[in-house]
Amino acid sequence: MITTKYVNYKQVLNLSGFHLIMISLWCTLIAVLFHYFNWQWMVIPWVPVALIGTAEAFLVGFKNNQAYDRLWEARKIWGGVVNSSRSLGSMVYAFETSNQELGKFDLEDRRKKIIYRHIAWMYTFREQLLVPSEWEHIKVEEDQLKNTDQKRNRLIKAGFPDYGRTSIFLNKYLSAEEVELQPHYKNFATYLIAQQAKDVNELKNMNAISEFNQIQLQDCLNEFYTLQGQAERIxxxxxxRQFASTAFVFNIxxxxxxxxxxxxxFAKLGDYGIWASIPFCxxxxxxYIIMELVGDYSENPFEGLMFDIPMLSICRSIETDLLQMAGETELPDPIMSKNGVLV
Incomplete structure (x- = not known):
């Protein structure tokens, strides 16, 4: 996510610098051929060009509108993760046990286990969303640069060391047995929520929480399933691709x-008009290229690039809130923006 008030020139050049060079070379080449070689046969009337430009503007506008809808829906999903995570933490620590045989320390350990596993779920969920799909920009050049985290940092021109540290978070917040199970599950985040449900049900069977409390906690866990499914749909x-590809081809x-x-x-203005056409062209x-690229990058909000949802920052914020609810005093540092980008 871009955090500066305006997109700075470095970010613009990083996004469209190559395209700007190619457009400049093409426009200059046409002007040179027209002026020095008198290739007037290659010129075309302005009317068909204007019609194509108008049609392309409508198509790019439609594409960008759909891309923004996908981006905003993704942000609402992670906003739901924030709200539901806080609700889960508050409920876990608000419910009082009716089982006098259950020790205070045993109950506290079970509460922390649920909180810690939820933090692990968030980072796992984020990591699964960052796995490149074949139509995303990270996937396009995967053969040229195998390390996707390096590719992300190269694209946004910022260094975020926390990109590939999910395994560290899992070892910190999960038991060794659960960590060893990760390679055996294609969707480890789903498994973690299922384990949460089992622990909640176990608390109910131990009379540590009431049946009503169990229903509330299970509803909260179901909400995480819903949010995860919505994000996976995007x-x-x-x-x-018929819309995305058509807009790109028409733009070219x-x-x-x-x-x-x-x-x-511009040649009607004289010789200087031919050269004046270059900057206008x-x-x-x-x-048009910028409009195309903004929509192209915004349509995939989980790539970890500068236009995307700052999932790492959101995860760290929730992690801090939950650890404070658990009474922890050693809290992780918040994720700060670098070079105007927050991930």
């Missing part, structure tokens, strides 16, 4: 035709 079902066609129509119009093409 992760595993991309913006339909428009930019290729743009200088062919623009240079002829670059600006128009660059605007």
């Amino acid at each position: 992760k595993k079902f991309p913006l339909p 066609i428009f930019i290729m035709l743009l200088p062919l129509g623009l240079v002829n119009e 670059i600006t128009i093409g660059w605007i």
